[in-house]
Amino acid sequence: MFKIMIVEDDLTIANILKKELEKWNYQAFLIDDFNQVLKEFKDKTPQLVLLDIQLPSFNGYYWCQEIRKFSQVPIIFISSRNENMDIVMAIQMGADDFISKPFDLTVAVAKTQALLRRTYDFKESDHFLSFNQVLLKSGESKLFAKGQEVNLTRTELKIMELLFLQKGNYVTREEIMVNLWEDESFIDDNTLAVNIARLRKKLVKVGLSDFILTKKNVGYALNKETLHA
Numbered sequence: 001m002f003k004i005m006i007v008e009d010d011l012t013i014a015n016i017l018k019k020e021l022e023k024w025n026y027q028a029f030l031i032d033d034f035n036q037v038l039k040e041f042k043d044k045t046p047q048l049v050l051l052d053i054q055l056p057s058f059n060g061y062y063w064c065q066e067i068r069k070f071s072q073v074p075i076i077f078i079s080s081r082n083e084n085m086d087i088v089m090a091i092q093m094g095a096d097d098f099i100s101k102p103f104d105l106t107v108a109v110a111k112t113q114a115l116l117r118r119t120y121d122f123k124e125s126d127h128f129l130s131f132n133q134v135l136l137k138s139g140e141s142k143l144f145a146k147g148q149e150v151n152l153t154r155t156e157l158k159i160m161e162l163l164f165l166q167k168g169n170y171v172t173r174e175e176i177m178v179n180l181w182e183d184e185s186f187i188d189d190n191t192l193a194v195n196i197a198r199l200r201k202k203l204v205k206v207g208l209s210d211f212i213l214t215k216k217n218v219g220y221a222l223n224k225e226t227l228h229a
Contacts, residue, residue: 002116003027003133005046007037007063008078009055013101017050017078020105021112037063045133045146046073048116050108051095053079053086061093068094072147074119076111078103120144129164131222134208136164148206155180156199159192163212163222172219196220 004026008014014030021028031040034056041049049067053060064075077090080101087098096119097111120135128137135144141157143150152160158180162171173192180192196212203211213221 002048002130002135003029003044003046004112005029005031005041005044005049007031007034007049007055007060008052009034010052013078016105017108020109024109024113026112034058038066041067041071047120047133047135047147048112049073049075050112051075051077053077053090061089064090064093064095074115076115078108119147129161131164131167132224134211136160143203143206145203145206145208150202150206152199152202153195155191155195156202159195159199159220163220166221168222168224170213170215170219170221175219 004021006014006017006028008017008030011030018028018030029044029046031037033040035058037058051060051064055063060077060079064077067073067075074096075094076097076099077095078099078101079086079090090098096115099108099111120137128135128139130136133145136142136157137144138157138161141152141154143152143160159176162176162179173189177188177192196214200209200212203209210223210225213223215221
């Protein structure tokens with residue numbers, strides 16, 4: 001589901017947060033090397049960042065600015081520095097929210113969930129599929145990756161649903177066509193090839209150039225290495 005990066009040098013707090021988020025089925029991970037925050041962010045492409053202000057080497061303000069140079073992923077500051085000036089500074093640096101220490105875990109999770117819903121336009125009742133860090137929201141025919149979204153046609157959505165459900169295993173052309181025929185899309189082999197080509201063009205625009213793989217005489221699959229953590 002959603003991947004959350006925790007940048008907190010107090011291991012007790014970091015692990016408590018991680019454990020609580022995992023109870024809610026979020027995939028949380030901690031930063032061990034505070035000189036490599038940006039590298040970890042780029043490598044693991046989280047959907048949300050929980051960021052302390054006071055950190056070894058560079059502070060949270062610095063890392064927030066660095067992330068904002070290329071990503072609009074939601075960022076929540078978590079800090080004991082809770083004067084108004086600190087909060088204003090955090091927002092000016094590009095943060096989306098601020099949680100003061102000591103904090104209630106329920107509040108931290110609630111703010112995280114609310115920001116994820118606002119950012120990715122998901123409701124708790126929405127049906128969506130995930131593969132690595134790419135999310136497919138069937139209800140609105142949209143795919144989300146790297147803080148961006150792709151609008152899908154009905155046929156493109158059905159194709160992606162089949163591929164997402166197989167989690168990187170190949171789906172034959174025949175399986176896809178039969179599924180779409182049953183859905184009254186009346187797709188043939190040529191039409192399928194056109195839709196796959198169009199899908200790939202859309203995915204390239206959000207940095208997913210090799211997201212759909214083709215194996216001759218077999219079919220199509222999602223690339224397990226795409227955005228792989």
